[in-house]
Amino acid sequence: xxxxxxxxxxxxxxxxxxxxxxxxxxxxxxxxxxxxxxxxxxxxxxxxxxxxxxxxxxxxxxxxxxxxxxxxxxxxxxxxxxxxxxxxxxxxxxxxxxxxxxxxxxxxxxxxxxxxxxxxxxxxxxxxxxxxxxxxxxxxxxxxx
Numbered sequence: 001x002x003x004x005x006x007x008x009x010x011x012x013x014x015x016x017x018x019x020x021x022x023x024x025x026x027x028x029x030x031x032x033x034x035x036x037x038x039x040x041x042x043x044x045x046x047x048x049x050x051x052x053x054x055x056x057x058x059x060x061x062x063x064x065x066x067x068x069x070x071x072x073x074x075x076x077x078x079x080x081x082x083x084x085x086x087x088x089x090x091x092x093x094x095x096x097x098x099x100x101x102x103x104x105x106x107x108x109x110x111x112x113x114x115x116x117x118x119x120x121x122x123x124x125x126x127x128x129x130x131x132x133x134x135x136x137x138x139x140x141x142x143x144x145x
Contacts (some may be wrong), residue, residue: 076103080133081116093125118142
């Protein structure tokens, strides 16, 4: 490959729009700047959202109040009714829930809630379990570690 043999790819070359070169060019007379005013002048660099001194839209709109906690931790929720895929005597932990596709990520904390019934005798080894879920598991003959 040589520098003199390099060519631009087809469709890459595009002519620059030439303004102010007569009305036949399609951009004559006002050259796309309109008629009179700040935008017609040579240095019409006004910031985005500027409305000529009128109170801008961004200032007229109501502001969002309140506070968003950057350290908020949201848990992945698993209910008792979701544990029907496990058999008697199985241990339920983060790895088995991930394998059963009941949770999406291993790194995000998991919480077991007590919605639904449970008939299997399961051994639950999770960091967060609600009180109702714990009671239902023990009533069914399971264990909570």
